[in-house]
Amino acid sequence: MTTHACMRAGSMGKLWAGLVLLHVLLLPASAAVCAERITLTLKAAVTLDRDAVRLADIATVSGVSAMSLKSLGATVVATAPLPGKTRFVDIDYICIRLKQAGLDVDGITFQGPADVRITRNSATLPSKRIEKAVEAAIRNRMPWKNEDVTIREITLDDAMALPTGELTYRIVPSRNEDYLGRTRLALHLFVDGEPVRKTWVNATLSVMTDVVTVIKPLGKHQHIDPADLKVERRDLADLPSDTVRHMEDALGSRATQMVYPGTVLQLSMIALPPLVKRGDIVKIVANTGPLTITATGMVKQQGCIGDLVRVMNTDSSRIITARVTGPGSVAVDF
Structure with a gap:
């Protein structure tokens, strides 16, 4: 245990004591508090749930009246670390913060350790709850039928430390999101109604749809018949934008290039035969x-x-x- 005072007190005579008493009576309340010969016994370690560190959080105050104790104890002497983190506050720093608060620290005596270890409580992100909310947000906004869509690989930073309190959130999709394949959404987090963090959530969407595939080799300029094609289910995210999705869109056309079995037919691979030719x-x-x-x-x-x-x-x-x-x-x- 150490004892520390912000200044040494010399011997005083009766006249000096009277002057001090008169001075105390004329001082503002904050200065009068310190004139009561305060002793602050620092705690070795504390754990808090809020941003502001008050004197009563880190020290036991003695030598003051009940009214002064309440006022002095409410004085903010430090800012707490981030959730889940730790910081140390020493006597010199506490003296500076008390002076900044308008207190006369000359008569304050410190006892206990030379510094205080301050730890901030933290809460973890409820990942399962967030994942369900993300899936619901995607399904409410996507243009596809629910039965055609599988949502998988929802990932987020579930190791982040958050302030304690009531957690709420808002999920916002990226601008021009097409809800195909890799999808990214912003997750805005609030604790007790105050914004505390913005992070990102990723998900993978598989959208199954009917596509037309080739089952027989098609030569260039070959007329396309029903026996040349079949309809299969494929993931739309893996397909080009001009994929032929309906059999009737290909029948009666001609292949513009060699097309091999198993190929997903594209509009660029086929063309309708001309109905009129030069000279007709x-x-x-x-x-x-x-x-x-x-x-x-x-x-x-x-x-x-x-x-x-x-x-x-x-x-x-x-x-x-x-x-x-x-x-x-x-x-x-x-």
């Missing part, structure tokens, strides 16, 4: 209100259904742009 004679139809005008034309380029092609009117030799509507037929849009 076609019927030109122009509708304007109740009036329908027809003419004969010669196609100057090949085109599929819905394509815009150049057509020469065989009567006027004028080149117009028309839309392919079927074999041997084009339409002019007004």
Whole structure:
């Protein structure tokens, strides 16, 4: 045990004692507290749940009235460490903080250890509860059917130390999140209503969907028949954006390249056969209100259904742009 005073007290005569008494009576309350010859007995170690460290937390105060004891004990002398961490506060630091609080520390005597070990209590993140909340948040926001989606590998920093108190949280998805494959969400944590931490949660989504696959080799320009294809379930996260998902989107088309069995069919691998070719004679139809005008034309380029092609009117030799509507037929849009 050590004894320490912020200044030495010399011998005083009766006159000096009277002057001191008069001075104490005229001092503010904070200074008068220290004039009561306070003894602070420091504790070796304390554990706290809050940010502010008050004098009463780390020391036993004696030599003061009950009113002064309450006021002095409430004085903040340090900031607690982060949750789960430890710091030490020594006598010199306590004196500085008491002076900053407006107290006259000249007459304070310290007893006990030279410093105090301060530990901050902490709470752990309830990972199972957070994981359930994350899965619920994903399923509420994703565009897929629940039965098609499996959510796995939800990971978060569950080793973090949090302040003690009532924990609440808010889950926010990343901007433009597509909920495919690796998905990232922000986790905002609050204790007793105050924000304390922002962290990230990762999850992996498997979205199973129907896709069209090739079961027979398809040569370039080969016409595609039902016997060449089948529908399978695949994870959408592993597929390109132009994946063919419906059989009818591929039937009647031709392969634009060699396609091998087991390949997931893509729109870039197929093309509809042209309905008109360069040099074909076609019927030109122009509708304007109740009036329908027809003419004969010669196609100057090949085109599929819905394509815009150049057509020469065989009567006027004028080149117009028309839309392919079927074999041997084009339409002019007004």
